[in-house]
Amino acid sequence: MDTTTMNSPLVFGAMLLGTRIDQEQSFALLDRFVERGGQWVDTANCYTFWLSDSGAGGASEEMLGRWLSARPGLRDQIRLSTKVGAEPLWPGSWPQQREGLSRRAILQGLETSLQRMGAAEVDMFWLHQEDRSTPMAETVEALGELTSSGQVRRVGASNHPAWRVEQARGLARAGGTMPIDALQLLATYLHVRPGLRTPGVEHAFGVLNAEQRDLARTNGLEIWAYSPLMSGSYDNPDKPVHEAFEHIGNTRRLQALDVVAGQTGATRSQVVLAWLLAQGIRPVVGVSTTAQLDLAMEAGRLDLDAEQVRLLDETG
Template structure:
């Protein structure tokens, strides 16, 4: 089967069925390994590469982010690669600089970061995008996300600024990330009213496990958001953390892992049991099965975004492209749970 493509929203633009996240490139993943992963992704037929201006400020004291974009810029500059790539980046989530952003041991203070995000003001986004384009070494990005929804800035200001950047040719398509469904609806209504370009991609955390009752994360797709996406084909779901840090393959890793906090419970136990059964039948790992299941959802259409830290993790994801689940297997996976 190999790397197939899927239409982004109803734009006519085809993108890879599996997107590659570059968040750790330039930090946890060194230059050599990053280049190896990027080259292999292109060889495998991939084209949809995702980064953000804030990646990865938290990895190093006094960093202002941009390491991932800079590394991608160096890689893209070699031999016409920019034309082979559907390039996505994001703005709004770089916190205001403060020495207090890092504790004495170098760990990031996320509470402070969330309170001081740059946000989605018009001037903020215009400057952020120019910085991203400079680091990426290109005159436009194919997809630009508002990375964190900013309720302190009027949506009209954000949307008008983004429309201007599309008109200027610096952005082809728009996306939003970490956002509630009611906000998405308001965004779409304003775009409709004023003739501004509406988002065609929604990037949220989404996986096979379902968030436990009471989970209130704005970043994780819930039942209502899936229903909304089901009804709006012009919006494609880009699923980040699709394999939840690889916890599906390793019960020991799952136990007490922070990635499980939003999911732990009887529904998850039931889904993991069926996942293990179907993975054994299909001769793949549970991680690979989750990626295949996401790619084979008829609605809402979903593009899993893998963010490998090592070349080995990237290679481990590729077999998911060749898994063809039968109707009965899909039905069992979909129906599993409490």
């Protein structure tokens, strides 16, 4: 396997591995990702409970474990990212009853994730969904145990409001442990209509907003974008844009996408990925075919000029 290609800034979203994507195709996608210079692979301990026969997560992590076992030495060349906090306590109990972010849930969650993936540590460990029933100090102390032991190299927060992230960061700094340094949220080129539920987002603070961006920019936090391509809606006529994105501002933004796509010879989706990267946002890309993966990886090397970025930024 040729792994000498320049590192890609994209993240491989492994959510559907082991459920909708079988082992043969999972291995093919992961192999191709590494061949194209990919490093970061993102999953969660709850993926994908809503598609599994058991109603529990773990299939994605288990698939990654089988892939790594079949590729000796590859673990040192990739970075593993997983999450804790959203696994249902029993089938059908989510979202009312889920594991949460207590010390016990965090420590057990990581232990199980490492066992599934056959790994000694993870490079990024995300708080998947906020848990206000657990004191933030307890959550932060548990994360501090894991970063101090070396089992977790970095800590991130997904689907959390900005003030809760900064509260956690302050507690970590006060306790001398590693603070959260990354956010993972839904982010794409189109803007969500206020008051409408966004498809695929079951969290009150799941869509990237101005306050979260300001927190990240001011404190040097990374932003990872999940669902950046809206499940193919930018280019697939069989997947129309969801009503949450239907408004005149987005009509104009789609027109701007078409202009830049025409100038670059890229697809709308590729322009969206390139634009996110130009904003300093790292896209998490979930694909089901190697052809889709290749298009995404090519977008990671698409350089938009200043005028194209300005047009995309200011339209709508």
